[in-house]
Amino acid sequence: MTFENNLAFAQSMDQQDPLREMRNEYLFPQQNGKPFIYLCGNSLGLQPKVAKDVLSKQLDNWQNLAVEGWFEGNEPWMFYHKELKKLMAPIVGATEQEVCPMNTLTVNLHLLMVSFYRPTKEKFKIIMEAGAFPSDQYAIESQVRFHGFDPKDAIIEVAPKDGEYTLSTQDIIAEIEKNVNEIALVLFGGINYFTGQLFDMEAITKAGHSIGAKVGFDLAHAAGNVPLQLHNWDVDFACWCSYKYQNAGPGGISGIFVHEKHFADQSLHRFAGWWGYQENNRFLMEKGFVPEAGADGWQVSCTQVMPMALYHASLQLFEKVGFMEPLRAKSKVLSAYLFYIIGEVNKTLGFEQFKIITPQNADERGAQVSIIAKSDGKKIFDHLVKNDVLGDWREPNVIRLSAVPMYNSFEDVFRTGELLLAVSKSI
Known part of the structure; x- marks a missing residue:
C-alpha cells in the first residue's frame, strides 16, 4: 500500500475501515475538555462503555x-x-x-x-x-x-x-x-x-x-x-x-x-x-x-x-x-502507517530524530511501535501528553506508541506525527 502524509488520506483510510464503529464502544480519557489520542493500550486498555452496566x-x-x-x-x-x-x-x-x-x-x-x-x-x-x-x-x-x-x-x-x-x-x-x-x-x-x-x-x-x-x-x-x-x-x-x-x-x-x-x-x-x-x-x-x-x-x-x-x-x-483475524488485518496496516509517519517526520527534519526499534516486518510485531528519541526523549514525551497524545515512557529512552485496532484510527496516527514534528522543531 502507498501511504500519504496528509489528513485527507488518514481520514479516507478511516472511512474504509470495517472496524471504525468499534471506536464508539470505548471511553477515551479527557484533558481540557478534549479526548486524548490514546496510544497506550499496551499498558492499559480503554474502558468499554458497557463495563459500568x-x-x-x-x-x-x-x-x-x-x-x-x-x-x-x-x-x-x-x-x-x-x-x-x-x-x-x-x-x-x-x-x-x-x-x-x-x-x-x-x-x-x-x-x-x-x-x-x-x-x-x-x-x-x-x-x-x-x-x-x-x-x-x-x-x-x-x-x-x-x-x-x-x-x-x-x-x-x-x-x-x-x-x-x-x-x-x-x-x-x-x-x-x-x-x-x-x-x-x-x-x-x-x-x-x-x-x-x-x-x-x-x-x-x-x-x-x-x-x-x-x-x-x-x-x-x-x-x-x-x-x-x-x-x-x-x-x-x-x-x-x-x-x-x-x-x-x-x-x-x-x-x-x-x-x-x-x-x-x-x-x-x-x-x-x-x-x-x-x-x-x-x-x-x-x-x-x-x-x-x-x-x-x-x-x-x-x-x-x-x-x-x-x-x-x-x-x-x-x-x-470476529475475534483476532479482522483485528490483525487492521493492526498490520495501522502500525505500518505509524512506521511511515515517523519516517516522514525524520525526513522533514533532515535527520533521524526518532529511531524505531520495533521490527519492520509486520509478522514480527504487534500493535506497539517503540521509538528512541535521539535527544530530549522525556521532554518530547511530556509534550505529547500535554498536547493530548498519551503513549508510554520506558526508561531509559523509549517512547512506546500502540495504535490498537479495536479503537485507534489512522487519523490518530497522523495527528501524532504532526505533534512529533512540531515538538522536534521547537526543542
Whole structure:
C-alpha cells in the first residue's frame, strides 16, 4: 500500500475501515475538555462503555441474591467462568477446556511453573529472553532459588547481538540447542514489552520440545494483540493479563492455558485449592485433592466475579468483530502507517530524530511501535501528553506508541506525527 502524509488520506483510510464503529464502544480519557489520542493500550486498555452496566448488574446480583448468587440468577457465579472460557479460547487458539480465567498474571506464572518446571540435577536451567518484563525475571529467579539453584547458574538469557535491539529466531534456537542437556524449561514472552518484537512461538516451542524441555509463554503483550494458536503450536502452558489489549480494567483477571495433552498426567505437581477440586463433588468438603478436568483444575481460589464481569464485557466485543483475524488485518496496516509517519517526520527534519526499534516486518510485531528519541526523549514525551497524545515512557529512552485496532484510527496516527514534528522543531 502507498501511504500519504496528509489528513485527507488518514481520514479516507478511516472511512474504509470495517472496524471504525468499534471506536464508539470505548471511553477515551479527557484533558481540557478534549479526548486524548490514546496510544497506550499496551499498558492499559480503554474502558468499554458497557463495563459500568455489566458491573452494575453483578452488584445488583450481590444486593438481591447475596450468597445465593453463587447458584441462582441468570449467571450463577459458580459457573460464570465457563461463559468466559468460550470467548477466551478463540483469542489464544485453544479449546475451551484448555483455558481458564483466574488470579493475576504473575500468580498464575508461579502456579504453572510449579507444574512445568521440574528441574533435576542435570536438567535444571531455564532459558528466557534478556530484558523480559521484571515480574517474569523475579518469578523465575525465585522459582530457581526455591528448587535450590543459583539464578546465575540456572537462568540463560538470550540477548540481541551488539548494536541490535531484537532477537533472531535462529539465535534463540541455537542457544536452546547449545544447552541441550541442561535446559528444563523454555519460558519467553510472546511479545517483548520494551521493543514490541513478536517472537516465533511455534519455532521456539518446537526447538524446546526437541531437547525434552517444557515450553511456556507469558502472553501479557500478545493475547488480544496478535492471533495465537497455542493448541496447534503444541505449547505446554501460557498465561496472560486481560487489562492491556483485552481492555478488562486495571489489575484485571488473568487467564491460563494448559495443553490438553497434560490433563491425564497424574505426576504433575500443582499447588491445589478448593476451586480446582472436581466441580461435581466440591461441596462434599472431602480430604484428598481431585482436580477438575482441564485447565480449571489449576484454579486455587473461588471465582473473582467483578473482575470476571469486566473481562466478559470486553470479550464480547472481540466476539462482535470476529475475534483476532479482522483485528490483525487492521493492526498490520495501522502500525505500518505509524512506521511511515515517523519516517516522514525524520525526513522533514533532515535527520533521524526518532529511531524505531520495533521490527519492520509486520509478522514480527504487534500493535506497539517503540521509538528512541535521539535527544530530549522525556521532554518530547511530556509534550505529547500535554498536547493530548498519551503513549508510554520506558526508561531509559523509549517512547512506546500502540495504535490498537479495536479503537485507534489512522487519523490518530497522523495527528501524532504532526505533534512529533512540531515538538522536534521547537526543542
